[in-house]
Amino acid sequence: MKIPFWGLALQIIFVLSITIFNSFRVIIMEHYSVYPVALFELFIGVISILCGMYGIIKKIKPFLSLFIIIFGLLICFFFTFVYLLPEAGTPPPLPWLYSE
Numbered sequence: 428m429k430i431p432f433w434g435l436a437l438q439i440i441f442v443l444s445i446t447i448f449n450s451f452r453v454i455i456m457e458h459y460s461v462y463p464v465a466l467f468e469l470f471i472g473v474i475s476i477l478c479g480m481y482g483i484i485k486k487i488k489p490f491l492s493l494f495i496i497i498f499g500l501l502i503c504f505f506f507t508f509v510y511l512l513p514e515a516g517t518p519p520p521l522p523w524l525y526s527e
Contacts, residue, residue, distance in 0.1 A: 429487050434478030434495040441471045441502055461520045465510045475499030
């Protein structure tokens with residue numbers, strides 16, 4: 428399997444984890460903390476971007492590689508907005524970047 432398809436597979440895992448398997452994410456957050464789930468999602472976003480950039484550089488399915496890069500960036504923005512920014516006066520779930 429070529430590298431851009433690995434990025435696409437990771438993105439499918441991400442979409443499935445926030446839709447169908449959301450209860451599994453909640454169980455992990457309740458039993459451990461928000462850190463494993465957040466770092467897993469950030470890992471998927473960064474690796475997807477890298478797989479897409481590899482596909483662009485090697486000219487492997489350039490349109491698919493561009494889509495993978497864009498969706499990887501959206502995953503990273505999702506991570507930033509959900510886990511790092513405060514909402515309506517409540518502190519963010521990952522307080523290590525938040526100073527009050």
